[in-house]
Amino acid sequence: MINFVNRAEAFITHKIEGKAHITPRADIQFVQEAEPAVARFARTMRGACAHRDSDGRLRRFIVEFRSTQDLLEVSVSKTAQILCDSGVLTPDHVIRTKNKIAYVDTLLENNDDLRKRINQVVEDFVKDYHRYFREQVKARGVDLQELDPYPRIFIAAGLGMFALGFSRKEAKVAADIAEKTICAKIQANAMDQYLPITESHIFDMEYWPIQQKKLGQFSSLLLQGQIALITGAGGAIGYGIADRLLASGAAVVLSDIDESRAKKVCSLLKERYRNGEIEIIPFDVTDYQSAASAVDEISRQLGGIDIVVPNAGIAHVAKIEDLEPDKLDQVIAVNFKGTFNTIKAAIPVFKQQGTGGHIIVISSKNVFDPGAAFGAYSASKAGAHQISKIAALELAELGVRVNMINPDAVFGDGEISSTLWDIVGPDRMKSRGLDFEGLKEYYRNRNLLKAQVLAEHVGNVVVFFASDQTPTTGASFPVDGGIASAFPR
Known part of the structure; x- marks a missing residue:
C-alpha cells in the first residue's frame, strides 16, 4: 500500500x-x-x-x-x-x-x-x-x-x-x-x-x-462547546472551578499572574481528564489592555468566550490604623479593578457572538460580614460585588447574566493551596493558638452546617449558573456552610 x-x-x-x-x-x-x-x-x-x-x-x-x-x-x-x-x-x-x-x-x-x-x-x-x-x-x-x-x-x-x-x-x-x-x-x-x-x-x-x-x-455534557475563562486560576478555588467546568464539558482557559501555579493546576487537570480542553493564557488583571489582549488571544485559539469567572484576588492583614495606603491600593487594584477590567474586556466578545453568556464573580463572605484587620480585602471585595451588580443591570440586554458567589474558608488541599489562606492563615493560627488542621476545624465548626467548604463546592455553583438552569442574574450565592451574619439581605 x-x-x-x-x-x-x-x-x-x-x-x-x-x-x-x-x-x-x-x-x-x-x-x-x-x-x-x-x-x-x-x-x-x-x-x-x-x-x-x-x-x-x-x-x-x-x-x-x-x-x-x-x-x-x-x-x-x-x-x-x-x-x-x-x-x-x-x-x-x-x-x-x-x-x-x-x-x-x-x-x-x-x-x-x-x-x-x-x-x-x-x-x-x-x-x-x-x-x-x-x-x-x-x-x-x-x-x-x-x-x-x-x-x-x-x-x-x-x-x-x-x-x-x-x-x-x-x-x-x-x-x-x-x-x-x-x-x-x-x-x-x-x-x-x-x-x-x-x-x-x-x-x-x-x-x-x-x-x-x-x-x-447522543447525550452531550452540560457545558459542551462552551469556553470558560478563570482568573486567579492557580489557587484552590480556581482549581476547583476549572475541575468542575471540565467535568461538565467546557473548554477552560486558566489565567494567573503566577504562571507556575497555573501550570501546576493545568498539569493536574490534564492528567485527570486526559483531553486538550484546557489552556493557559496569563495576563495582568490590573491592566485593562493586558486583559483585552488576552481575551483576543482566547478568541484566536478557541473562538470566543461564554463563561467569565473573575476570581483573582489578594489579601492583606492590617488594622486601618496600620494599613499603608500603597498596600490598600494593591489590594484594590487586584480585587476591585481586576474584576472590573475582566468584565469590561469580555463585553465586546459577548456583543460580537450575540449568544448571551455568563459572568460569575467570586466574591466573598466578607462582603456581608467583614472582619477586623481585614479592611483592604473586605472593602475591595465589596466594591467588586457592587460593580458586578451594575454589570447585571447593563448586560441583561445582551443576554449576559452576572451572578456572584460568596465563599468562606476554602483552604484547598495538599496539592493546590489557597493563596489567600497562605497569607492570612499564619496570623489566624497564631492569634488562636492553632495549627493548620486546627484552624480548618475552627472554621468548620463556626458555620451552621458544621461543613468543610471545598473548592469543588464553589465550582458546582459556577456550573449551576453557567448551565442556565434558572433565569437568574444579579444574585449572591453563599457557599459558606451557613454564616448567619453573612446572610444576603
Whole structure:
C-alpha cells in the first residue's frame, strides 16, 4: 500500500510541476493585521453557527484556526467558491466537516456589517443543506431525523480557514481533514479538474443507519462547546472551578499572574481528564489592555468566550490604623479593578457572538460580614460585588447574566493551596493558638452546617449558573456552610 501511495505522489508531483496551482483575484489581498481580524471573525462566525437543539438547549462550537500558505492563497483565489462547493474527498469525511465549506469573500470592517455578511453565508448554507436533505429523503422514500445543518468549515478571504466542533478535539480533527482536502483539490485542479462525489453517496454515509442510531443515543455534557475563562486560576478555588467546568464539558482557559501555579493546576487537570480542553493564557488583571489582549488571544485559539469567572484576588492583614495606603491600593487594584477590567474586556466578545453568556464573580463572605484587620480585602471585595451588580443591570440586554458567589474558608488541599489562606492563615493560627488542621476545624465548626467548604463546592455553583438552569442574574450565592451574619439581605 505504501508503495502505491508513494508512486501516486510521485506521479502527481510530476504532472503539476511548473503549473500555476491557484490564480489570485486582484480585488482581494491577504489581511495585513491578521490577529485582531481573526479574533473578530471567529467570534462572529461562532455566534452565527450557535443553534438550539431538539431539547431547546443552545449548542455552541469550539473553533480551530489555520493559516498555511495554501489556505491563504485559496482564500483569495478566483476559484475559492467553486472549491468550497465541490464536496469532500471521501464520504466518511462528511461526518466531521459536512460536504461543503462556507466561503466568506470579504471581511467588512464594521462589526454589524461583518455579522450580516456571515449570517447570510450561514443562512445560505443551511438552506442548501435542507434542500439536499429533502431531495435525498424523497428519492429514497424514507423518514429520517435531519442532522444539524450548520457548516463546520469556513474559508475567510485573506485570513485562512476556521473549523468548528463541539469540542477542541472535534474542531482539530475537522481542521486536519479540511486542510488536506483543500490541498488535494488544488493538486487535482492543477492536473485537470476535481470531480466531487455525488450527493447521493454523501447522503448514504451521513445518514447511514448506524450513524442515526448513534444520534439517537447522543447525550452531550452540560457545558459542551462552551469556553470558560478563570482568573486567579492557580489557587484552590480556581482549581476547583476549572475541575468542575471540565467535568461538565467546557473548554477552560486558566489565567494567573503566577504562571507556575497555573501550570501546576493545568498539569493536574490534564492528567485527570486526559483531553486538550484546557489552556493557559496569563495576563495582568490590573491592566485593562493586558486583559483585552488576552481575551483576543482566547478568541484566536478557541473562538470566543461564554463563561467569565473573575476570581483573582489578594489579601492583606492590617488594622486601618496600620494599613499603608500603597498596600490598600494593591489590594484594590487586584480585587476591585481586576474584576472590573475582566468584565469590561469580555463585553465586546459577548456583543460580537450575540449568544448571551455568563459572568460569575467570586466574591466573598466578607462582603456581608467583614472582619477586623481585614479592611483592604473586605472593602475591595465589596466594591467588586457592587460593580458586578451594575454589570447585571447593563448586560441583561445582551443576554449576559452576572451572578456572584460568596465563599468562606476554602483552604484547598495538599496539592493546590489557597493563596489567600497562605497569607492570612499564619496570623489566624497564631492569634488562636492553632495549627493548620486546627484552624480548618475552627472554621468548620463556626458555620451552621458544621461543613468543610471545598473548592469543588464553589465550582458546582459556577456550573449551576453557567448551565442556565434558572433565569437568574444579579444574585449572591453563599457557599459558606451557613454564616448567619453573612446572610444576603
